[in-house]
Amino acid sequence: MSGDQELALQAKAWPFEEARKLIARHKGKTPAKGYVLFETGYGPSGLPHIGTFGEVARTTMVRRAFQIMAPDVPTRLFAFSDDMDGLRKVPDNIPNQEMVREHLGKPLTKVPDPFGKFESFGHHNNAMLRGFLDSFGFEYEFQSATDWYGSGRFDEALLSVLRNYDAVMKVMLPSLREERAATYSPFLPISPTTGRVLQVPVLEHNPDAGTIVFEDEDGRKTEVPVTGGHCKLQWKPDWGMRWHALGVDYEMSGKDLIPSVELAGKICQILGTQPPEGFNYELFLDDKGQKISKSKGNGLSVEEWLRYAPPESLSLYMFQKPRVAKRLYFDVIPRAVDEYLAFTSKFPAEEPARKLENPAWHIHGGNPPAARSDLSYNILLNLAGVANAESKDVMWGFISRYAPEASPETAPFLDRLVQYAVNYYQDFVKPTKRYRPPTETERAAMTELLDELGRLPEGAKAEEIQFQVYEIGKRHGFADLKSWFQALYEVLLGQTQGPRMGSFIELYGVANTRELITQALERTAEAQPAA
Template identity: 65%
Template sequence: MTSLIPVEIAENARAWPFEEARKIVARLGGEKPEKGHVILETGYGPSGLPHIGTFGEVFRTTMVRRAFEQLVPDVPTKLIAFSDDMDGFRKVPTNLPNQEMLAQYLNKPLTQVPDPFGTHESFGAHNNARLQSFLDSFGFEYEFMSSTECYKSGMFDKALLETLQRYEEIMAIMLPTLGAERQATYSPFLPVCPTSGNVLQVLIVERNTDAGTVVYEDPESGTKVEVPVTGGHCKLQWKCDWAMRWHALGVDYEMSGKDLIDSVKQSSKICRTLGSRPPEGFNYELFLDENGEKISKSKGNGLSVEEWLRYGSPESLSLFMFQQPKRAKRLYFDVIPKNTDEYFQFLDKLAEESDDAKRVENPAWHITQGKGRGNAERVPLSFGLLLNLASVCHAEDKSVLWGFIERYAPGATPESHPTLDKLAGYAVNYYQDFARPAKQYRAPSDLERAAFQDLVSELKALPADADAETIQTQVYEVGKRHEFENLRDWFKGLYQVLLGQDQGPRFGSFIALYGRDETVALIEKALAGEDLAA
């Protein structure tokens, strides 16, 4: 539970989770819901491996949930993570093993497709487990629900019979949104074939409302087959399914991607037809990969949660998700260092801020659930600096970095600074996988050579323990003494020649961390034409 703040502050907070939570408050109209609690839902289609967008939806919905609890602390909340694992397996994702085996199970419910990884009873179960595993690793509070279990257990039976009773009204909503060919065979109900087990997209030729059944023509034999709409014998088309789920579960809030705007409109109309008010929510922008393309479970582009957590902290991922949810953002490895450092900057600012009204506008307040840093230590240097230290040291293990860190921050050890120790590990991983392969060192120009020699003289004249500001001043003065058209060219030369990259840290801070004598030796190697990549 997030630490409570005065309600009047929550009522006026501008941060987007509070804006969204106020929609739920307005929905309640000052009354407690009949079911006794508020339900927020997130949906997951387990046709491919869970990707980071799935995490983002659960994280963002959790932020709205916590904001609502600030506004109405006496109304309980529940977050449902719903998996549409009864959906038919329409195509084999290209990033899965055992492609030929999987191709034999097309159109089967995902919970009837064998697990290509061999770890679970089905492909749907495998992906559900993956989803729950990484949600659990972030400490989310949620109730997992399986479409297969809901349909087969009878939980949805009443709502399915109501859907059958309102069949014509639902068809009137859906048919105008479809092309002529699709209109000819469309039905809200997808029968599950009693013999093949396939989820069938077939025309319903008869309906028996009293018996609660539908009749379809078997596409292979041509015979008519009658099946109940209840008990898992039929599944709904997904827009109808979404609406039925809102109706059956009493969902109060669900957000979705911008690509589902029209789907939300149709599902909302169907939900009203079934007699319920559709949930509140908003449409977030989609994540893009480094090429600007939408990330996709089936393509496997973009990042997985596991990949992000190899190179950055959980909090850095949370910050990426929190910031500007209605703006399209590129989601690839280069965004990890920036979000890691920005998170700690927000955390430091939160620790210094005593005004609750300002604290709730800080992303770190939402990420830490109002607790701030808690018992965690203050990180004495940036992740960007650690990355560059790992780079110049060609670090294969974080213990190499600690030799420099302990000199830069006396008293800091892996035991006393576990957060910093994790950052050092991330920095080594990032260097090995991304920075090292991308490095391109070059020789200094004549102008740079003279400036480098001057910098060596100035560094040797400084005390070995000179602080970062003193060193930065000398680096800056050396650049001004030489005829660079722009001082940025001076710093760019330092980065390209000494670090093999176009950008880098504040150079005075880097020297303070790496060491005066070590930096002098590095510059002298560059001036001598030695290979700094070795």
């Protein structure tokens, strides 16, 4: 066993804890099918969203942890699309809605593509999913329910469900309302006449013939095989059947699906297979503490996050505390970026055991890139604020003086951060800037700061500047130095939070900062500058 394997087996980061379940499941050996299978599911009635990203990112982290623990055991990750589901309603955000409405109830892969680009609406959304996952560099294999049902690869599993019909019903019926239970069947026949997925009572189930009998939409008693794509399963029996048929070893899901996981697991066991390992992650909350809902549109989308921050920061957000409900709103972005920079910058100097606990290891598969952390996202945001930056060129004027060796060409990641900071400043900080005049105590302290900055030697560094800022706050009787820095943020920057002042002043420039203080000292309550 290698040193890395030994360390991984003792690592406490949650992906390693999850991976150890799989080590125990197969005793560290390759299962009979030849690989350990990870799965994530996707309902293609809409576009992929931030929850889709989170589930694939987290599953990938567990897969990487397993790979370092059992490097000789092959692994696969299936991104499975439930594209045989019947279209229940017309989404609000698509063209040609009337045309789509005529196909309600049909499998998504039988509904024409309202965008006119693909074979069907399901194929369109599947392409969006693949493009979405590919843009983040995920390693996965796309799988389609339409393909698995239609090709016959699910046939034996479907016949097993039919043979165990009564046992499956015994599991499902107690979970249903009385009215729903009266007409429930695990099988949803696809009407031979209309092509719709029907939620109708099954009048007969014939295991020997491999068929079910139901009343079609035209009122005729109809018999169809459960195989070959003539039927699909209700989603909870479908989940359990899929685990059985594919031999899924690991799949995670949201906390809201715990009852569904339990039901699917029981059905999987009825079919003769051990349910997969996995855990239930907590859901995201919006800025008001309400659960994020796709239909409500509250919270934050992947596209919005990526306007203001790199995808690595979103991966960090997904890595941290997955079992704790977290706010997913715009104001969490700056902290996520700076934490990513901090974790990445300290990674190279860490001991091997500590590296496995570092989120950067899990985000980058053990090989995080170099990233400079002296210019934090917060500092860049504040620079954008005081410079009223409309473009990153303005920002680079300051950065190039601070770090002459840096340029957009030599520091591409920093260049991306600069653009993200400009975007965030323009959209969120600028509209809310509110300067206030200093109190008498603050005015005296800032006057001394103005003088002390004037005495600093040319090229003074952040630590020396920070020391002077601290000492001035102490001399002017701020009982809590936090209140001194709060005053600097509110009076000089027009906001309630801000950067480490020494680092900011070094970047912005001592002369520019003295001009900023001079303007603030001239400010009165009646004359506040516009944001």
